[in-house]
Amino acid sequence: MVTLKDVAKRAGVGLATASRVIRESGSVSVETAERVRAAIVDLQYRPSSIGRAMARRSLDALGIFVPDYADTDVRCILEAASREARVANRIMFVTGSRSDGPVGPEAIAAVQELLDRDCDGILVVAQNLEESDLGKIASMFEKVVFIDRPFAGNPDAAFHVAHQIGGRLAAEHLWSFGHRHFAFVTDSLLVWSNAAKLEGFRAEIFGRGAARESIEVFESAPSYQGGCESAIRILETGFGGTAVFCSDDSMAAGVAAGLRIGGVSVPDEISVVGYGDSYAARYCSPPLTTVAVPAAEVAQQAVRSLLRRCYGIQCVTEREFSPCLVRRESSSSTKSDRGS
Amino acid sequence: MVTLKDVAKRAGVGLATASRVIRESGSVSVETAERVRAAIVDLQYRPSSIGRAMARRSLDALGIFVPDYADTDVRCILEAASREARVANRIMFVTGSRSDGPVGPEAIAAVQELLDRDCDGILVVAQNLEESDLGKIASMFEKVVFIDRPFAGNPDAAFHVAHQIGGRLAAEHLWSFGHRHFAFVTDSLLVWSNAAKLEGFRAEIFGRGAARESIEVFESAPSYQGGCESAIRILETGFGGTAVFCSDDSMAAGVAAGLRIGGVSVPDEISVVGYGDSYAARYCSPPLTTVAVPAAEVAQQAVRSLLRRCYGIQCVTEREFSPCLVRRESSSSTKSDRGS
DNA sequence: CTGAAAGCGCTTACAG
DNA sequence: CTGAAAGCGCTTACAG
Numbered sequence: 035m036v037t038l039k040d041v042a043k044r045a046g047v048g049l050a051t052a053s054r055v056i057r058e059s060g061s062v063s064v065e066t067a068e069r070v071r072a073a074i075v076d077l078q079y080r081p082s083s084i085g086r087a088m089a090r091r092s093l094d095a096l097g098i099f100v101p102d103y104a105d106t107d108v109r110c111i112l113e114a115a116s117r118e119a120r121v122a123n124r125i126m127f128v129t130g131s132r133s134d135g136p137v138g139p140e141a142i143a144a145v146q147e148l149l150d151r152d153c154d155g156i157l158v159v160a161q162n163l164e165e166s167d168l169g170k171i172a173s174m175f176e177k178v179v180f181i182d183r184p185f186a187g188n189p190d191a192a193f194h195v196a197h198q199i200g201g202r203l204a205a206e207h208l209w210s211f212g213h214r215h216f217a218f219v220t221d222s223l224l225v226w227s228n229a230a231k232l233e234g235f236r237a238e239i240f241g242r243g244a245a246r247e248s249i250e251v252f253e254s255a256p257s258y259q260g261g262c263e264s265a266i267r268i269l270e271t272g273f274g275g276t277a278v279f280c281s282d283d284s285m286a287a288g289v290a291a292g293l294r295i296g297g298v299s300v301p302d303e304i305s306v307v308g309y310g311d312s313y314a315a316r317y318c319s320p321p322l323t324t325v326a327v328p329a330a331e332v333a334q335q336a337v338r339s340l341l342r343r344c345y346g347i348q349c350v351t352e353r354e355f356s357p358c359l360v361r362r363e364s365s366s367s368t369k370s371d372r373g374s
Numbered sequence: 375m376v377t378l379k380d381v382a383k384r385a386g387v388g389l390a391t392a393s394r395v396i397r398e399s400g401s402v403s404v405e406t407a408e409r410v411r412a413a414i415v416d417l418q419y420r421p422s423s424i425g426r427a428m429a430r431r432s433l434d435a436l437g438i439f440v441p442d443y444a445d446t447d448v449r450c451i452l453e454a455a456s457r458e459a460r461v462a463n464r465i466m467f468v469t470g471s472r473s474d475g476p477v478g479p480e481a482i483a484a485v486q487e488l489l490d491r492d493c494d495g496i497l498v499v500a501q502n503l504e505e506s507d508l509g510k511i512a513s514m515f516e517k518v519v520f521i522d523r524p525f526a527g528n529p530d531a532a533f534h535v536a537h538q539i540g541g542r543l544a545a546e547h548l549w550s551f552g553h554r555h556f557a558f559v560t561d562s563l564l565v566w567s568n569a570a571k572l573e574g575f576r577a578e579i580f581g582r583g584a585a586r587e588s589i590e591v592f593e594s595a596p597s598y599q600g601g602c603e604s605a606i607r608i609l610e611t612g613f614g615g616t617a618v619f620c621s622d623d624s625m626a627a628g629v630a631a632g633l634r635i636g637g638v639s640v641p642d643e644i645s646v647v648g649y650g651d652s653y654a655a656r657y658c659s660p661p662l663t664t665v666a667v668p669a670a671e672v673a674q675q676a677v678r679s680l681l682r683r684c685y686g687i688q689c690v691t692e693r694e695f696s697p698c699l700v701r702r703e704s705s706s707s708t709k710s711d712r713g714s
Numbered sequence: 715c716t717g718a719a720a721g722c723g724c725t726t727a728c729a730g
Numbered sequence: 731c732t733g734a735a736a737g738c739g740c741t742t743a744c745a746g
Contacts (some may be wrong), residue, residue: 377722377723378722378724378725379723389723389725390726391726392723393726394725397725397726400726401721421724422723423724424722424723425722425723425724425725426723426725427724428722428723428724428725429723429724429726430724430725587715
């Protein structure tokens with residue numbers, strides 16, 4: 035392996051000088067620099083990032099933990115995060131769950147591994163984590179940023195979409211179409227984002243004077259299958275409403291299918307609104323009205339804030355991320371009262 | 375920062391001994407080991423991976439280049455790759471394209487960066503690269519493995535699905551339903567996987583005695599939109615066939631939609647078969663018959679082969695990855711000759 | 715502008 | 731079983 039020492043010897047200079055021309059720091063005379071550069075080319079020298087890391091005590095690396103690659107947003111997050119790091123001349127370590135066990139312990143183990151790897155900062159995709167998990171992680175290491183979930187213990191360390199606004203948008207949209215009685219379909223209200231969507235939805239609906247009973251909640255698995263099952267339960271319970279808001283597009287696609295199976299037409303009899311603007315929303319039939327979410331921007335800003343904290347790199351960082359409504363064909367104005 | 379030296383001093387032993395008990399290598403008396411462990415706990419010592427990397431001249435890290443996160447398989451690939459690396463106690467650096475420019479130069483630049491980071495081995499998701507790009511990359515570094523594309527320059531360094539078989543499966547399926555005249559819709563035959571799908575499709579169809587004209591090729595953008603446009607062109611050219619095979623599910627979903635817009639029913643008048651078994655296939659209407667692909671296994675085996683080459687870690691590695699047909703509702707037996 | 719030297723935190727023959 | 735020492739490839743005061 036060719037080292038700096040070889041370069042210095044070849045160029046007839048000291049180690050320090052050779053280092054200076056490579057780092058382009060400090061002052062070196064033009065001729066000396068020229069000689070060093072020639073030596074580098076001759077020897078095909080490549081600096082060792084390990085040696086540099088040793089001396090500087092940093093790998094210039096960030097780490098990211100991704101609990102669930104199946105999630106729609108993860109693609110955007112990873113892409114935006116690795117790009118943002120690269121632009122700042124940092125590299126990104128990725129790590130995921132090892133098993134399908136509870137995500138809290140997985141996240142903690144992963145963060146520990148990332149720390150053992152001497153990352154300067156860590157990003158945690160935290161959508162399925164609980165406040166207490168975030169607390170534990172934050173106590174392990176100071177330079178952590180959470181994505182897709184707020185952190186009461188340190189709000190500045192969390193970047194996430196304002197899902198309450200997403201819920202409001204869906205409510206507003208359905209209300210304006212004349213709907214007054216709703217079902218909310220979700221996988222679990224223990225997941226922060228789902229609770230936030232419902233919170234916003236409720237705030238908007240109740241704010242317009244509707245009664246508490248006008249929103250019924252149904253829970254099932256976070257999948258097409260789960261949505262289908264919810265639809266069946268909705269029909270079985272004699273649901274008298276005209277609109278279903280789902281916390282996830284796959285579920286919404288399943289709900290639409292399940293309703294159709296049950297003989298209910300979408301959107302003529304029941305409108306369905308999804309969330310996420312994923313493939314499921316675009317390709318299902320009818321294409322879903324849904325709430326689109328700026329996942330990439332969230333990740334980008336999260337990385338930037340980490341870069342600032344780790345390296346003092348200054349860049350503008352936004353903190354507000356609002357979703358927006360995408361109108362498609364699964365929602366329409368109420369045609370008839372389904373007679374409840 | 376607490377270092378090994380601190381631990382050794384505290385335990386009253388030499389550096390070498392402390393190192394031995396941490397690495398659990400070499401022989402150390404039970405009592406000594408006990409004292410060292412106590413010191414580690416007392417001081418909350420965490421070994422520095424940078425120090426270790428310096429001494430061992432390896433970060434125990436692999437790198438992966440992902441050209442396009444939008445690709446369906448990428449999720450599986452990243453998940454499988456990072457998991458497989460982690461199981462072997464290695465970490466994974468991720469890097470993607472910086473721009474939307476040509477992927478060849480992007481890949482080369484990324485590999486160079488990964489090398490500069492002292493990765494021990496590199497994975498390249500190579501679906502959109504050309505043989506010459508792979509050649510250049512292979513000449514930069516020996517320990518590279520390509521995913522999703524064969525490499526004539528070194529077949530053992532490439533792991534990919536046998537898309538020819540995927541093409542055959544689609545052909546077999548459609549043929550058995552009585553179809554004899556086809557359209558193949560793709561974004562570009564310059565992409566290896568697309569060419570392979572068509573090659574397999576043709577081999578099967580021609581092998582059954584069909585004429586060359588029985589397969590017409592249409593090219594458009596690799597998206598729903600593109601598929602839609604292809605469908606319109608197919609109808610405009612007075613296509614007399616009864617089946618469309620697409621190199622990609624999104625395009626197939628678009629084709630189905632486009633045909634419907636053109637007044638042609640799917641699958642009653644024209645059958646559509648997609649490729650990839652992505653969300654688009656599951657959620658579009660009608661759900662698409664498609665070819666499912668073992669993307670995760672390909673990535674897993676690619677990582678394993680790299681682990682073997684970089685660290686001599688032995689594990690069974692498969693080299694054959696066959697897709698399989700998923701029958702859904704977009705294909706059926708020919709009802710009528712569309713009179714060509 | 716330049717270079718010798720110390721130091722970053724480990725591992726690993728080697729000698730005892 | 732144990733420890734002093736050399737070495738991994740850089741960076742960076744410091745003195746000249």
